Amino acid sequence: MxxxxxxxxxxxxxxxxxxxxxxxxxxxxxxxxxxxxxxxxxxxxxxxxxxxxxxxxxxxxxxxxxxxxxxxxxxVHKEVPKPSAFALACAYIDMKWPDASPKYRRSLASSLTGITVSMLQGEVTVDGKELRKALTQAFNKTLRDEGLPADVAAVLDDVEDVCRHANEFADPDVLRSVLSGIDRNINGSKAAPDTVRIRRVALRDLLDYAVEREVFDTNPLEEIKVKKRSYEIQEVDPGVVVNAIQGRMLLAAVRETHPELVAFFALMYFAGLRPEEAADLKRSNLPVSLEGAGWLTLEGARPEVGGEWTDSGEASEAGPLKHRNAGARRRVPCASELTALLYAHLVIFGTAPDGRLFRGVRNGGRLSSSVYGRAWAAARAVVFTPEVAAGQLGKRPYDLRHAAVSTWLNNDVEPTRVAKWAGHSLTVLLRVYAKCRSGGEVSALEKLERAYSAT
Structure with a gap:
């Protein structure tokens, strides 16, 4: 102190x-x-x-x-009021803020909102939607430092008044009710496993911070018995992965309706880029040669996130590659077909002032997911029958990345190399794409048959 x-x-x-x-x-x-x-x-x-x-x-x-x-x-050494769970959460996100990415800040604010709502023991003057909106703003350090609107501040005063003290997390019944609360969505339905995992990680980290603040001697989560949960990395369903013919038909459909986006989708299909990586791709990242296969050198990503979560105030500002430090690069293969599409895009559409290949129509900022999402939905409607279009096959643009990684694996590129290209750890790669490696069971059965025949 x-x-x-x-x-x-x-x-x-x-x-x-x-x-x-x-x-x-x-x-x-x-x-x-x-x-x-x-x-x-x-x-x-x-x-x-x-x-x-x-x-x-x-x-x-x-x-x-x-x-x-x-x-x-x-x-100072007298008994003083304990901080509320809400005040503790605000102090915690302020501590995390400087080193957190904009996307993580937004995710953490969402988790802390659910935790705080579960610690309220009285009513506030607004409905659940408005309450969560006010809390989300409260967990944005930039907005809070600038001063929140009077109506939001009034809601937060209500929250402070009816919120349990932070030390009440140590009560097993209270903590179990919080765990139960963050396992569910606002409408009472059960939250997705990955959402629950993220919220519980945030709760554990918050309570570790409370130990640092001397609210507890040990993390209360270590002291109670709760149902053990296992969170497996979600595997890619082969049913979402388009094949080579379907992939090219979809790109052809995009060319007819949104020619400025063909190269964007092709980057995901041929090179396995994430949308935020394709959104930040610049002329300087392309292969040196205008023809033939080469290499893309990725230097950053541009996740779609509001300016209130960034340090600069710029929406979707450029940042490092996912799970990489600033300045880290990643090389990915660029097939000759992709090279041709990229350089054709440059000739026809040029670049943004900073060299980006893809940009928003109105202000030249990041290409919006709503824009390319509508273009992709239109392409699927052209290529697929209504029955197929209503299913999961290639439903999201991100599924093109799955198609790329599956193609690499199924053409005998070493998994370590594929993991490097995709920006994954080897463990994650093998778990995520376990079901997308064609012929694995057939090959294994043939090996066993040969083994038994030899005895």
């Missing part, structure tokens, strides 16, 4: 709030060197006594700590 103190202290009047349940809560607010602090209380007497202690310390000329908990030095 820092020893820095200040005598620039302002103590505000008590703030009361009546909840729908009829209960009234009270909040003491004060500032130290311009930094605001607050403490919630269930009764007027407790709040008033605490406020009077602050006033007395200020009148006696005591210095107040500039950092948490913002108390006069004589009160």
């Amino acid at each position: 820092t020893d820095q103190v200040s005598y620039d202290v302002k103590i505000w009047a008590l703030k009361s709030r009546r909840h729908r349940s009829g209960k009234v809560s009270y909040r003491v607010r004060w500032t130290v060197a311009g930094r605001e602090f607050g403490a919630p209380f269930r009764t007027f007497k407790l709040a008033d006594n605490f406020r009077n202690d602050l006033i007395s310390a200020s009148k006696d000329g005591e210095g107040f700590l500039v950092d948490e908990p913002g108390l006069p030095t004589s009160m």
Whole structure:
């Protein structure tokens, strides 16, 4: 804890709030060197006594700590109000913010929203949708630092007043109810396994942070018995992977309706790029030769995320490759057919000012997923019968990446090399594409047959 103190202290009047349940809560607010602090209380007497202690310390000329908990030095070692689970979550995401990618910030905010809602023990003045919207803004450090709108701030005051204290995570019944809450969506349906996994990882990390903040001695999740869950990496269903004929027919359909996007989809189909990698591809990343097979050199990605989650304020700003440090590169094969498509795209459509091949129609920013998603849906409707189009075959543009990786594996490219090209670990690659390697069972059966025949 820092020893820095200040005598620039302002103590505000008590703030009361009546909840729908009829209960009234009270909040003491004060500032130290311009930094605001607050403490919630269930009764007027407790709040008033605490406020009077602050006033007395200020009148006696005591210095107040500039950092948490913002108390006069004589009160630091006294029993002070525990932070709410909401306040703990805000402090946690502030700690994570500087080193987190924009996409991870948004994902973490979503997880913390679900955790906080599960820790509320009273009603707020808005419905569930508006509550989650306000919490998502609260878990955006940039927006919170700039100052949230008055209506959002009012909702968050409600949240602070009815939220359990962070130390109540240690109550097994409370923690089990939180786990149950984050396992479900807002409409009560069971959340997808990967969503549950992400939320539980966030909860564990939040409680580890609480241990650092000395809210607990050990992580409460280690102390309770819960149903053990196994989260397997989702395998690619071969039923979504288009074959060579279907892939080319789809690209031909795109050429007829959205010629500016043919090369974009071809990058996923032939080179296995993720959409955010294709969106950031520049002229300088292409093969040197205008003809024949070569290599694409990937240097970054441009995930689709709002400007409020980025440091620059730019929507979908460029960042490093997935699971790579800034400056890392990855080489992927560029078939001669893809090379021809890319250079034809350059001749016809040119590039954005920064050299990107693909850009938004209106402002030249990132190519929107809604734009290329509609183009892909139109191509499927042209190529497939209504029955096939209603199914999962090539339903998402991302399924073209699965087609590329499956093609590499099924043409005897070593898995280690395929993993390197795809930007996966070898373990993840083999698990994800286990069902897409054609002929594996036939080959294994033939080997066993030869083995038995030899005995």
